[in-house]
Amino acid sequence: MNEQQIFILDDNDDFRESTAFLLEAMGYSVEHYGEHDTALQAMVKVGKEQPACLLLDIRMPEISGLDVHDLMQEREIDLPVIYMTAHGDVPLAVAAMEKGALTFLEKPLEDDELQAALDRALSDKVQKQRISAEERAALAESRKRLEELTLREREVAYGIVSDLSNKLIARQMSISVKTVELHRSRAMKKMEARNAAHLVRIIIACDAD
Incomplete structure (x- = not known):
């Protein structure tokens, strides 16, 4: 079993499930959620030794990705965050980068950009200095x-x-x-x-x- 854990938080069921399917086919362990409280409860259990990251939708009906990021910091959930943004969300993406996001990707996700972002996020924990x-x-x-x-x-x-x-x-x-x-x-x-x-x-x- 691949120890690299990917969490997905996105309110779009079809997008979330298709992205999870793709990542699982690539060999990642994936958990996906449409509701932030459940996602936070799962992420807080991740051990510091396990490489993991979060793919986070920046716009959701009940709470923004930026607010979720704040909650993660409050609960000391130390995971690299990759924001996902639709076209036209550049101002929010700028705010996400200023908040400490690892990077952000535009939807629809390009496979090579997604892979590069995940490689970077997951290697931060084990190859940080390099x-x-x-x-x-x-x-x-x-x-x-x-x-x-x-x-x-x-x-x-x-x-x-x-x-x-x-x-x-x-x-x-x-x-x-x-x-x-x-x-x-x-x-x-x-x-x-x-x-x-x-x-x-x-x-x-x-x-x-």
Whole structure:
């Protein structure tokens, strides 16, 4: 039996069950919940020696993922948290990263991004120093790339972090939408960002103390 434990907290039954099925097929031990109290009761029992993490929906009807994260900290549930967010939830995702989330993924989940996030989350407990060294090197490279953006590219990039539309960014910068799209494309290419959510993660990490 694989000792790597994945918890899923998401109110969407179909999504939760299909994701659990996928992860079990990948060899993980999976517990999935649609209600936060039950999930917290299960997670609090996880021993410190067992690699485990939580896939957490950022938007749920009764409680937000951010509030669940607060409850985890109050109850000293020390698990890496991977937030899952639908398109348009960039501001909440930013708040999640500031709260201490390991990372966040956009729905529908891409298999390779999910696997990479889980590898990182589960290896933190057993290879913390090695991962930290790799992350420091990657962060230094990201900061270097951010500094190399032109002023306009940087302004557009931070507009994306603020969840501004291209039209609003154009209005604030007094340029055309097409010019914004050009700067956006160049910024994402220079930052090696796969999509807007990835760019947000990179910039938040670069700006963190």
